[in-house]
Amino acid sequence: MDLVVNGAKRVVEVDPTTPLLWVLRDALALTGTKFGCGVAACGACTVRVAGHAVRSCVTPVSVVAGKPVQTIEGLADGGRLHRLQQAWIDEQVPQCGYCQSGMLMAAAALLDKTPKPTDADIDAAMTNLCRCGTYQRVRRAIHRAAAAGGKP
Ligand code: FES
Numbered sequence: 812m813d814l815v816v817n818g819a820k821r822v823v824e825v826d827p828t829t830p831l832l833w834v835l836r837d838a839l840a841l842t843g844t845k846f847g848c849g850v851a852a853c854g855a856c857t858v859r860v861a862g863h864a865v866r867s868c869v870t871p872v873s874v875v876a877g878k879p880v881q882t883i884e885g886l887a888d889g890g891r892l893h894r895l896q897q898a899w900i901d902e903q904v905p906q907c908g909y910c911q912s913g914m915l916m917a918a919a920a921l922l923d924k925t926p927k928p929t930d931a932d933i934d935a936a937m938t939n940l941c942r943c944g945t946y947q948r949v950r951r952a953i954h955r956a957a958a959a960g961g962k963p
């Protein structure tokens with residue numbers, strides 16, 4: 812199966828029903844995308860497919876064949892952090908960190924669609940769960956990144 816992950820063509824030999832999460836982690840060694848619940852409830856496994864936030868634990872890999880997939884490893888532009896990553900650092904968002912790659916990918920999809928989100932927009936889009944309770948800092952960081960402008 813032909814995939815396009817973080818801008819690179821990748822060929823994988825997997826059952827087409829395999830969840831994208833396991834193809835990313837096991838076949839492509841992109842372990843920044845995390846397993847949390849496996850039932851589309853927590854968002855730890857969020858990646859972007861054609862710009863949209865997708866829960867990769869319940870997405871068969873066949874669905875994304877030929878479409879651009881972006882994982883946390885592809886969010887920075889070479890050595891230059893994405894504005895969301897910089898805002899995450901500036902606001903000291905992460906605690907344990909486990910949910911954070913999914914949070915960042917969901918936030919990137921949000922800014923792509925809504926460059927200046929309100930608190931309500933953020934609350935509606937960011938349905939990811941965080942056991943450490945970083946929600947308020949996530950919100951502040953998204954506002955900071957939105958104010959910085961630039962690449963979605
Ligand atoms: S692991 Fe996919 S939503 Fe929880």
Ligand code: FES
Nearest residue numbers: 907908941942943
């Ligand atoms: S930072 Fe620990 S689960 Fe979110």
